[in-house]
Amino acid sequence: MPRRWTLVLRDHADAARPxxxxxxxxxxxxxxxxxxxxxxxxxxxxMNGWPQPLADRLWVWSLxxxxxxxxxxxxxxxxxxxxxxGDHLLEPLSVTDVHxxxxxxxxxxxxxxxxxxxxxxxxxxxxxxxxxxxxxxxxAWPGPRLLFxxxxxTASGQxxxxxxxxAVARFAPRDLAEPWLRRIDDVTTLLRRAPDESAPIRATExxxxxGRTVPxxxxxxxxxxxxxxxxRRLADFGALLELIELTGxxxxxxxxxxxxxxxxxxxxxDVAAGRRRGPAxxxxxxxxxxxxxxxxxxQEFDGLLFD
Numbered sequence: 001m002p003r004r005w006t007l008v009l010r011d012h013a014d015a016a017r018p019x020x021x022x023x024x025x026x027x028x029x030x031x032x033x034x035x036x037x038x039x040x041x042x043x044x045x046x047m048n049g050w051p052q053p054l055a056d057r058l059w060v061w062s063l064x065x066x067x068x069x070x071x072x073x074x075x076x077x078x079x080x081x082x083x084x085x086g087d088h089l090l091e092p093l094s095v096t097d098v099h100x101x102x103x104x105x106x107x108x109x110x111x112x113x114x115x116x117x118x119x120x121x122x123x124x125x126x127x128x129x130x131x132x133x134x135x136x137x138x139x140a141w142p143g144p145r146l147l148f149x150x151x152x153x154t155a156s157g158q159x160x161x162x163x164x165x166x167a168v169a170r171f172a173p174r175d176l177a178e179p180w181l182r183r184i185d186d187v188t189t190l191l192r193r194a195p196d197e198s199a200p201i202r203a204t205e206x207x208x209x210x211g212r213t214v215p216x217x218x219x220x221x222x223x224x225x226x227x228x229x230x231x232r233r234l235a236d237f238g239a240l241l242e243l244i245e246l247t248g249x250x251x252x253x254x255x256x257x258x259x260x261x262x263x264x265x266x267x268x269x270d271v272a273a274g275r276r277r278g279p280a281x282x283x284x285x286x287x288x289x290x291x292x293x294x295x296x297x298x299q300e301f302d303g304l305l306f307d
Contacts, residue, residue, distance in 0.1 A: 001102035002167070002246050004048070005063045005075050009083075009090040012055045016087030019050050020207065021255040023086035028063070028254070031073045031088040042162060042170070043254035044071075046247050049091065050256045059090060064246045068103060099246065103172035107180050113231065116224040116266040117241055119249075120199055121148075122259040124206045124216030126174075140203050140217035144191040147223075147249055148240055151181055162251040163250075164243035182234070187236045188227065195296035196220035200222050206257070215248075216257060222265070 024047060043259035048062035065071050076095040083090050127139040127146060133265060139146070149163015159177065165184060168177050195201065199220030203238055208214040241262045248258035 001068055002066050004099035006096045006098055007061045007075060007092050008094045009059045009092050012089040013087055020086050024050055025255045027083055027085050046253045047256040048259040066171055071075045074169045075195060083225040106239050106242055107176050109234045112238040112264055113234045114241060114264050118196055118220055118222050118263045118265055120261045122261055124204050124218055124250050125258045126214060126216045128251060140201055144188045148188060157236050164240055164247050167243060167247045184236055187233050190225055194222045194226050197220055232300055253283050
């Protein structure tokens with residue numbers, strides 16, 4: 001089942017360069033190696049950002065395992081064993097399991113039935129789209145369909161893809177994945193995006209391997225389904241939001257890019273109920289006595305405030 005862990009680590013290095021995405025990626029390749037032919041394929045994990053300083057020599061880091069099959073190495077088994085991340089010597093002190101729901105539960109029993117939600121980036125998002133010349137171009141304002149990933153079939157007929165819908169295609173049970181993916185296009189087509197004034201979209205660059213920079217964007221946006229959307233689509237939207245927090249957005253999520261936080265703004269129950277006025281006040285009830293204020297005597301000020 002998809003799992004997410006939050007690790008608290010102690011750094012034993014007295015001096016070190018900043019944490020690099022490529023070093024974090026290299027460590028996870030040793031934890032969860034893939035066979036040679038699959039090494040360049042999509043990873044089975046997502047790195048939700050990079051280790052962040054928490055206090056003196058303390059760091060916090062969130063990781064997600066996307067496959068329904070459990071990983072060979074559980075981070076909890078590494079507590080007390082120092083791990084090298086570039087120049088840093090990080091010892092896991094604690095590992096907290098913060099997500100343990102399988103794809104069947106995510107797709108059929110979503111935690112929230114959502115009408116509107118806000119998405120805020122935790123690390124730069126790398127969004128690329130194919131232009132008319134056949135080349136990938138950077139996008140800082142992706143539409144809902146690009147935001148939740150893509151699905152395609154391999155030459156052998158297997159479903160594959162990236163992002164939230166790609167994780168369902170790759171790892172969810174086939175009998176659940178295919179009908180869910182067929183109807184999820186209706187949800188992403190209906191979604192409307194709007195800027196979040198509290199976190200405007202801005203372009204950014206992050207250091208990459210070999211001295212290169214990786215272009216990305218940071219900020220927030222809002223996604224809303226139209227009024228009157230049926231409950232099935234609201235539930236599917238809730239499942240998409242749970243998945244996107246696990247998988248991240250865009251490219252290089254296995255290297256820490258594209259991590260985000262989802263905040264539910266309006267649930268389906270709120271939409272169904274609408275805005276209700278509170279009960280009218282019963283005028284027959286006696287009014288409470290008016291508060292009595294202590295009398296005060298106005299004092300005149302005579303003199304200088306400072307000598």
